[in-house]
Amino acid sequence: MNIIITIVVTALAVLYAGLFKAKKALLPLTLIGLVTALAFAVTAWDTNIVYYGMMEMDNFAIAFSSLIILGTIFIFLLTQNYFSEHSENVAEYYTLILFALSGMVIILSYTNMSMLFIGIEIMSVALYILAGIRKKDFASNEASLKYFLMGAFSTGFLLFGIALIYGATGSFSLDAINKYLIGNHQSVSPLFYPGMILIMVGLCFKLGAAPFHFWTPDVYEGSPSLITAFMSTVVKTAGFAAFLRLFGGTFAPLHDFWMPPLLAIVFITLFIGNVTALFQKNFKRMLAYSSISHAGYLLFSLVTLTGNSSSNVIVYAAAYTFASIIAFAVLILVKQKTGGDGFESYNGLAKRNPFVALALTISMLSLAGIPLTAGFIGKYVMFLNVMTEYHIYLVAFAILNALIGFYYYLKVIVAMYFKEGPEVELNTPVQYKLVLILSVIITLVLGVYPAVILNLI
Amino acid sequence: MGTSVFYLVAFLSIFFSLMVIFAKNPVHSVLYLIVTFFTFTVHYILLNAQFLAVVNFIVYMGAIMVLFLFVLMLLNLNTDNEPLKSVLVKVVGVIGGCCLVVTLIGSLKATAASDPLILVNPNLGLVKNLGKELFGPFMLPFELSSILLLTAMVGAVLLTKKEKV
Numbered sequence: 001m002n003i004i005i006t007i008v009v010t011a012l013a014v015l016y017a018g019l020f021k022a023k024k025a026l027l028p029l030t031l032i033g034l035v036t037a038l039a040f041a042v043t044a045w046d047t048n049i050v051y052y053g054m055m056e057m058d059n060f061a062i063a064f065s066s067l068i069i070l071g072t073i074f075i076f077l078l079t080q081n082y083f084s085e086h087s088e089n090v091a092e093y094y095t096l097i098l099f100a101l102s103g104m105v106i107i108l109s110y111t112n113m114s115m116l117f118i119g120i121e122i123m124s125v126a127l128y129i130l131a132g133i134r135k136k137d138f139a140s141n142e143a144s145l146k147y148f149l150m151g152a153f154s155t156g157f158l159l160f161g162i163a164l165i166y167g168a169t170g171s172f173s174l175d176a177i178n179k180y181l182i183g184n185h186q187s188v189s190p191l192f193y194p195g196m197i198l199i200m201v202g203l204c205f206k207l208g209a210a211p212f213h214f215w216t217p218d219v220y221e222g223s224p225s226l227i228t229a230f231m232s233t234v235v236k237t238a239g240f241a242a243f244l245r246l247f248g249g250t251f252a253p254l255h256d257f258w259m260p261p262l263l264a265i266v267f268i269t270l271f272i273g274n275v276t277a278l279f280q281k282n283f284k285r286m287l288a289y290s291s292i293s294h295a296g297y298l299l300f301s302l303v304t305l306t307g308n309s310s311s312n313v314i315v316y317a318a319a320y321t322f323a324s325i326i327a328f329a330v331l332i333l334v335k336q337k338t339g340g341d342g343f344e345s346y347n348g349l350a351k352r353n354p355f356v357a358l359a360l361t362i363s364m365l366s367l368a369g370i371p372l373t374a375g376f377i378g379k380y381v382m383f384l385n386v387m388t389e390y391h392i393y394l395v396a397f398a399i400l401n402a403l404i405g406f407y408y409y410l411k412v413i414v415a416m417y418f419k420e421g422p423e424v425e426l427n428t429p430v431q432y433k434l435v436l437i438l439s440v441i442i443t444l445v446l447g448v449y450p451a452v453i454l455n456l457i
Numbered sequence: 458m459g460t461s462v463f464y465l466v467a468f469l470s471i472f473f474s475l476m477v478i479f480a481k482n483p484v485h486s487v488l489y490l491i492v493t494f495f496t497f498t499v500h501y502i503l504l505n506a507q508f509l510a511v512v513n514f515i516v517y518m519g520a521i522m523v524l525f526l527f528v529l530m531l532l533n534l535n536t537d538n539e540p541l542k543s544v545l546v547k548v549v550g551v552i553g554g555c556c557l558v559v560t561l562i563g564s565l566k567a568t569a570a571s572d573p574l575i576l577v578n579p580n581l582g583l584v585k586n587l588g589k590e591l592f593g594p595f596m597l598p599f600e601l602s603s604i605l606l607l608t609a610m611v612g613a614v615l616l617t618k619k620e621k622v
Contacts, residue, residue, distance in 0.1 A: 008604055015611070054597040092615045099608045106601065114598040122605045129612035135620060 001051045003044075003065055004102050006037040011098035018091020027076065030094050034073050041065045053173065054112045059457050060310050061109035064241040067314065068108075071234040071321050072101050074439065075226065078329055080431040081336070082226055093133060097230065100126035104238035108245070113162045113172040116242060120158065120206065123238070124151045127231060131223040143222025150205065150215040158202030164195030174250045181253040188254070196251060196258055200265075203246075206239045209295045210269040217276075220288035225335065228284065229328035232291040237317040240298050247302055248309055255305055262302055267397065269296035274404040284341045286408060287327055290367060293401065294320050300382040300398070304389045311457045312381040315450060319366055319374030322439040326363035329435055330356055333426045346412055348421025356426055357416045359436040366443045368409040369402055374446035381454070463503055470496040487525050494518045506582030 010033025017025050041062050050056045075097070083090050103122030110116045128151060132144025166172060168189035169180040181188065201212065208216040220228045251258060273293025280286040298316055301309040331341060333356065338345045350357035366375035379402065383395050415421075428436075445452065473493040480486040494517045501510035580586055591599045 004601075052597045053594070087620070089615055089618070089620070092611055095611055096608065096615075099604060099611075102604060112598070114595060115601070118598050118601050118605060122601070122608055125605060125612065126608050129608075129616060132616065135616070 001049075001055065001057070002040045003037045003057075003069075004105050006033060006040060007098055007102040007105065010034065010037075011095045011102070014091050014098065015095045018089075018095075023090065026091055026094055027079065030076055030098065031073060033098070034069055034076070038066060038069045038073075041069060050111070053175075054115050055106070055109045056111045057109055060241070060245070061105075063314050063453070063456055064108045064237065064317075065105050067318055067321065068101065068104055068234045068238050071237070071325065072097065072230070074322075074325050074435050075230050075234065077431040077435045078226055078229070078325075078332065080429045082332065089133070093130065096126045096130050100130070100230075100235070104235065107238055107242040110242070110245070111174045113165070113174070116246070117155075117159065117162065120242070121155065123235065124155070124206070127151075127227075127235065130227045130230070131219060133227070134224055137222075139222035140224065141222075143219045146215055146222075147219045154202045154205030154212070156202075157198050157205065161195045161198030161200075161202060164191045164198065168192040168195060174246070178250045178253070181251070185253060192254075193257065196254065197261065199246065200258065200261065203239065203243045204265060207236060207243065207295050207298075208292055209265055209299065210272040210292060211265075213269070213272065213292050213295075216292055217285055217288045220291070221282065221285050225284065225328060225332045225341075228288075229325060229332075232287065232328075233321040233324045236291065236295065237321055240295070240313060240317065244302065244310060244313055248305055252305055259303060262299065263391075263394070266296050266299045266303060266394070269293065269299065270398060270401045274401045274408075277408050278404060280408070282342050283331060283346070283412065286343075287324070287331070290405070290408070291324070293405065294367075296401075297379060297382055297398065300386050300394075303391060303394065304386045306385060306388060308381070308385060311454055312378075312385050314457065315374070315381055315446065315454055316378035318453065319378040319443065319446060322442045323363040323366040323373075323375060326359050326436055326439045326443075327367070329432055329439075330360045330363075333428060333432065337424050337426050338422075343411060343415050344421075346415040346421075347419040348423050349416040349426075352423050352425040353428070355433075356428060356436070359440050360416065361413050362440050362443055364409040364412055366447070368406050372444070372447045374443045374450070377447055377450040377454075381450075459503065463500075466496050466499045466503070470500070483529050484526070487522065487529060490525070491518055491522050494522070501582075504582065505580060507584050508587045509582060511584075 010030060013033070014026055014029055017029055044057050044062055045059065048056065048058050055061075076094070079090075079094075083093065100123045103119045103124075103126065106115055106119030106122065110119060128144055128148040131147050132140050134140035162172070165177060168191040169177050171177060171180070181192075205212040205215075220232060223231065247258065247262075270293055273289050273291075273296055277286050277289035277293065280289060294316075298313060298320075301313045301316075334345050334349070335341050362373060366373035369375045369379040379398075383398065386394055470493060473489050473496065476489040477486050477493060480489055494513065498510045498514045498518070501507075501513060581590075
């Protein structure tokens with residue numbers, strides 16, 4: 001609760017600072033607010049406070065909140081030199097990002113369907129607007145409109161599902177629904193099943209899992225790069241945690257019913273994400289498809305529910321978040337200098353910018369899942385998880401897909417180190433350097449010593 | 458008394474909703490839709506749901522209807538630019554309609570089998586009780602929706618404001 005209050009108060013303070021033209025104060029204010037929220041999150045560890053039967057700050061929620069707040073701090077650090085000098089609306093952009101973050105904290109900790117809905121809406125409404133903040137840019141407008149229409153549609157699915165489940169159980173409370181499922185295991189109301197599937201569809205829309213992924217590439221490519229970084233890392237992690245909380249906890253008694261459709265979603269997501277990423281010529285669009293395929297790997301934790309499911313997800317989400325932040329930071333730097341985001345813009349980048357190239361290499365290796373990086377540990381624990389129930393086909397299929405992934409992630413590395421290019425020198429601001437160094441350190445530390453967070457929850 | 462009013466209003470609802478479909482002029486169709494919504498409002502009052510009735514009256518009959526009429530006028534419907542209905546579309550329509558009928562019959566059978574959920578408190582829909590629910594157990598989501606409204610407001614101002622370049 002105090003995390004949400006801190007974030008929202010920070011957002012309002014930033015909004016007022018913008019009103020009084022205190023441009024220099026915006027970033028420090030935001031960072032102070034976020035660090036305070038992070039401190040509240042860390043100190044609430046093991047307390048398990050329930051707020052009005054609507055939110056529960058258990059260790060699961062706290063671990064994910066800390067991850068997304070840290071991710072957001074990194075994203076805010078990347079705003080240096082990003083928004084135009086003359087833009088008068090930077091305060092509003094910051095406010096919207098903070099509001100979206102508060103929505104995400106709600107969907108990490110909800111214990112009531114109404115909170116899930118309100119949290120998802122706060123997050124989504126802020127994101128619809130953020131996708132379209134480049135008002136003169138056609139692609140940005142298109143991204144915003146597409147995201148809004150698709151998002152509104154998926155919210156409809158989610159609400160319809162919640163309504164059916166309310167009809168079956170007479171309650172919005174996750175506890176009551178869970179008790180109903182355990183109590184009437186043989187005679188669950190026929191309304192419950194379509195409700196569950198509709199909620200799954202609605203949440204898969206938000207996660208961008210295939211076959212509900214059609215909005216993802218266009219929205220990710222059209223939105224400003226920084227917002228795309230926010231959407232594909234922090235937002236995806238939060239959405240996944242909400243999914244896990246509902247299906248891994250409340251709906252766990254009906255695992256046999258919802259596992260086969262989920263398994264189909266995992267197969268399609270992995271296949272479409274990886275194979276389509278292979279043919280992309282644009283780095284940003286490639287990252288969009290790779291984010292779809294990573295949603296597939298994340299869903300592994302729900303195929304087999306074990307006690308480790310949530311800690312596996314947090315390892316994978318952390319690995320994916322920090323690797324993607326590096327990739328997007330470099331993408332922004334290259335785009336600012338060369339104006340293009342195709343693979344050819346990366347040709348010969350390593351000669352003049354050894355540090356940036358090294359960071360991007362580590363990020364790509366982590367996304368591909370090479371040992372000694374966090375991405376490898378993430379994939380390893382996910383595969384290990386499904387192997388406890390001997391889903392050998394799934395693992396074999398996933399490994400094949402990971403091999404496809406190697407090819408397109410290595411394409412960037414090859415372009416940077418082995419191809420002749422115009423040898424541009426990027427100007428890397430201090431904050432970018434800081435974010436790159438920190439993310440690289442986190443990626444390597446998690447890769448070498450994953451026990452830091454593996455046994456947390 | 459209550460039952461006869463219900464039957465009268467139910468008859469009117471069905472009658473006017475059929476008129477929505479059969480009216481040739483789209484503006485007439487929208488006007489029939491307004492009347493249909495009005496009969497729904499009466500239903501809500503009969504069901505003791507004051508708040509829903511008021512919201513239905515203001516939001517659906519007022520705001521949404523204006524939006525409908527607005528879109529109709531923007532679309533500029535003529536017989537010239539009406540899309541052609543090919544045989545394929547008609548066949549697909551018939552198949553879709555049959556699927557709907559099957560689903561409806563199936564769901565009607567299912568409702569007969571399961572016992573309906575009965576409200577603990579039949580006066581739940583009264584404004585006073587609804588307020589007590591919102592400010593009691595649902596206090597937190599109610600307050601948090603203020604963030605949602607504020608987000609939408611900031612966004613609307615941000616997107617419509619002219620940017621100095």
